[in-house]
Each structure stands twice: as structure tokens, then as C-alpha cells.
Amino acid sequence: MNPEEISKLVTYIEENLRASSSVGLSFVDSRHHKTRLLSNQNHVIFGRRGAGKTTLVKATKETENQITIYLNL
Secondary structure (H helix, E strand, C coil): CCCCHHHHHHHHHHHCCCCCCCCCCEEEEECCCCHHHHHCCCCCCCCCCCHHHHHHHHHHCCCCCCCCCCCCC
């Protein structure tokens, strides 16, 4: 592969490792963050790109009485 093809491949992989229903990634809750999110408190989730923020929030969507707001800052 030439450098241009490698660059395209890397970009494709990075774009498709984002949290989405088609990727099929699931959140591994090793620190019980999901339990905290399900408590009756307001939460702000922030972190670096690829840390699993969106996947964590999507893991809590089965619950009722929850409003989720996404802000791209």
C-alpha cells in the first residue's frame, strides 16, 4: 500500500470506530458509571474523544424518565 492508501484506510477505521448502532460496540462499565447515571441527579459527562461517552449514555437509554441532551463543544 502506498502512503495515500494507508492514510485513507486509517481515516476509514477512525470514522467507523465511533459509537453507532452499526458498529456494535458496547460499553464496559468497569467503574459503575452507568449506575451513577441512573440515579436521580443531573450529570455532565465529558472526556477526550473516543473515551466512550456516547456509548455510556446509549447504555442507559432503556430507562424511562430520562432526558439526554448532546452538545458538541
